[in-house]
Amino acid sequence: MTELNQQTIYDDNNIFAKMLNGDIPYHKVYEDDKTLAFMDIMPQAEGHVLVIPKQKAVDLADLEPEYAAAVLMTSKKVMQAQRQVFEREGIIQMQLNGAQAGQTVFHYHVHLIPSSIHELGRHAAAMADQEKLAAIASQLATVIDAE
Ligand code: 5GP
16 A cells, blocks of 8 residues: 555644634635635636635544535635636536645635636646735625625
8 A cells, every 4th residue: 555645633733724823814705703715825727716614624524514514605605706706607616635635735625716627727836926816806705795
């Protein structure tokens, strides 16, 4: 069996935990008491958003039902806003469990990507322009706030 980089214990210093603690900046799209949505810094398509629970969950195995429901409802809000802002129906909802699947940040998160499975860019490969991310976050937030 090949050796796996298994991470099953939650690391309080992971990058998304630092965001939730307010220790590092991000471009916020939406927040409520159980979830946070923000722009992916290395998007696989323009408008790539991540939704995280405010729960210390490494992956789906750890996710508590109330946070699972909250992440799904926030994902729905974000997806509807992406449809409006990018004027496209097709939005990929993706979520990786474990390093073997390609997971790189070990705080559970859902990817929402305005793209097609046949056109998806490389995962976590190229940094986006920060001003562009800020502008898209603001557009999405405005649509969500208006709902
Ligand atoms: P995973 O590989 O765990 O499914 O996805 C992690 C995602 O987090 C990747 O798409 C990657 O681009 C994104 N990411 C990694 N570091 C940061 C960061 O510091 N800020 C933001 N906003 N996204 C990040």
